[in-house]
Amino acid sequence: MREFIPPAARFIDLPAPFTMRRGGKLAGARIAYETVGRLTPERDNAVLILTGLSPDAHAASHPADTDPGWWEAMVGPGKPVDTDRWYVICLKSLGSCKGSTGPASPDPATGEPYGPDFPDLSMEDIADAAAHTVRALGVDRPACVIGTSMGGMSSLSLLARHPRLARAHINICGAASALPFSIAIRSLQREAIRCDPHWNEGRYDQADYPQRGMFTARKLGMMTYRSALEWDGRFGRARIASEDHGDGNGHRDQARCALDPAAGDPFGHEFQVEDYLERHARRFARRFDPNSYLYLSRCMDRFDLGESCGGTTDEALARIRLEKALVIGVETDILFPLRQQRQIADGLAAGGTDVTFLAMDSPEGHDAFLIDTARFGVPVAKFLTTL
Template sequence: MFARHGAISASRLARSVGKPTQLSWTTPQIRQLHLSPLSRAQDPQTSRSFHDTTSQRAQPALAEVEEQQTPDSSNPALQFPCLDAREARTASLSNRSVSSGPEPSYATGSHRTWHSHAPLLLDWGGVLPQFTIAYESWGKLNEDKSNAILLHTGLSASSHAHSTEANPKPGWWEKFIGPGAPLDTNKYFIICTNVIGGCYGSTGPSSIDPADGQNYATRFPIVTMEDMVRAQFRLLDGFGIEKLYASVGCSMGGMQSLAAGVLFPERIGKIVSVSGCARSHPYSIAMRHTQRQVLMMDPNWARGFYYNGIPPHSGMKLAREIATVTYRSGPEWEQRFGRRRADPSRPPALCPDFLIETYLDHAGEKFCLEYDANSLLYVSKAMDLFDLGQEHQEQMSNLRQQNLSHSPADQNEARDSRSCSLTLPAEPYEEQPSETTTKSFSEPVSSTSSRPPDDLVAGLSPLRNHPTLVMGVASDILFPAWQQREIADTLRAAGNHRVTHVELGEDTSLFGHDTFLLDLQHIGGNIRSFLG
């Protein structure tokens, strides 16, 4: 394999990686190794924290720094164990690639799959000639198939919401599903899927394009929340489920739950949206943009075509650290970490030093090889594009109709023209006079008006007859509580008289956006009462 590409031999590479001095390789040097094709088997060595092993393996890099100091230097050079850990991870992945390929496994264990041979036309004109949905289910579907609940996931979650006989590992909503739980398997048949664009078994950027047998990578088309929901309802068609008892989701899942009701109002009974929104707002978009930027700036990202090389683990780690800042709250961190340092007896360091820094560092390390970088880009972008306002819905409907009316050749030409349409503006953005900005942008309903925007009221009007539970958390900074108030107020303005709105104050929950994962009593309790 290596000889065919004109690169160094596998044995020589193995010997080189084994040498301590190779830990200070630069990224360009590593990327020139023409690494072998990926394998789906994950090396447990890369899963554990590098804090356990870095000090030993990074010594040569530190020694090189010490050698560069002059005897009469005023101060010793600072040490950077966090950078040593990154270099060690890169070297480890290089070493693994000799025999197995560096790409980690994104599977969470056994799950079921449903495959559609019918193409899926996407909102922005892309097409999936065929696609696979990974799913898991709990409970029993009754005879008339009227007790099904579709559970939508957050951005990075798999279909494994609860343990199964085939996969006993605890799921991400383990305590919320089961006999007598909020999603009671004695009553309901619960289905959870991995979204289209994800990497836990459903078709996404890491999947193989049937046209050429290669990974889609960034040839994967842009997807929307509505595209994900349409794919899920194809799965429901496969089950013969004509109408759901309920659509339930939190965070991104809360967005999908509302979208499912708008797209298929006649096929859903009740709707639950926790810590979600009816349209993405600037702060959330800005934070996700920042995550995508640091990921794409990782040289190993290679514009998305990294599947035969080293994955962009450094960019993924930083992106996850930024995300974690938005998932949890300031009040919680004040109590958990305060201003405490990990080791007060040592001098301050530019690497993780305060307890909060070590917490974020651990969150990034844990995630950076568990999730596909391209999936993070695509799924987070789908969240940014989300808007249930009437005007946006009409625009997307018109675009879909245009794409449906085109021949395959026309669609290819249209996709080619759109692929080069995004350019930076010639002039940077400048602040506008305040009188024009107040007319141009909507603000939180609670602080400006007693009535929601007419555009959003019209957009959510298909849900006027659906019993709906909307929950928010005061300590949530990613999807602030006013966004859930906006949903509830908009539904009521649209004529829905069966809206239940619950807001957890900071005296109840300090866990911020992640409250939906942690608060069984208040989140779970309200869901149980609402579902009946």
């Protein structure tokens, strides 16, 4: 169990104690962030990006870290979020394992990772930590808050809990509450992790890590991040060639061969789509803390903007005060379906916000904003030029 901190991450300390909405307090907590671009003397050109569950604060390459970021095609000089004009702040959510304080972080009282002793996490806690971070950076009112996926949830909580914090908002594949299907999927992901005997009630370490549980959780996630249309077009019924199980140097991957029908397992991986999910799971599992996955996943399930603010979800959205908003959804998204983005747009408009709503027909599903940047880049760039 360890944190996975981007090399160029910087940190803002949260107030001590930091009181959590559902009970419990944190001492010595911090938020990891990175910035790209230059802040104007007037401090009026900041754009805050709140991420989904798994990305870190490294949204784009910059001199301190030249590796491509998770949104490299969208953020940078001359790109849709143009850092020649905008000062981009990307921060990682409280509760994660990517530098911000979470279950993998050391508890100051013991020196050991919090693990399952980390306080109950809410979207409101993530929002409050983000608000403190922005203000600590000397930005009283960002020009725009951009939230993607889970970041769309935390953005709405931020804007509702901290009135007039930003002038504008871009919500991409976000939601104002969790739907039963999404809750069910995330419940199965958590169950897969918790049923792995190596999870050990959250008291694992890197040597004794719930790898198979994390593999299954990630595969379930990947299945919902994309659409059936993309799976059909990309893989069809193509099968795995026997040489695909090698490492390129004539050596067989024993772990994967154990799943190969030719190696004696009649129910092992046979189709390319199975192999794709396995490879993605292997790349992800050891780079994300299982307890953080559990906490953030449960936090998403419990989020309901109306419940948080009092009243209905539509009423809570209408009380958010913004000058302008761009809300984008994807017609093939099954995890955060299009009706949720339409609800956000309608609710913000009811409160007087000038809203642009776009329904993308991208085949990539929920992850389209990470992949189909040719479609997403144009409206994002156009919207930002109007601020």
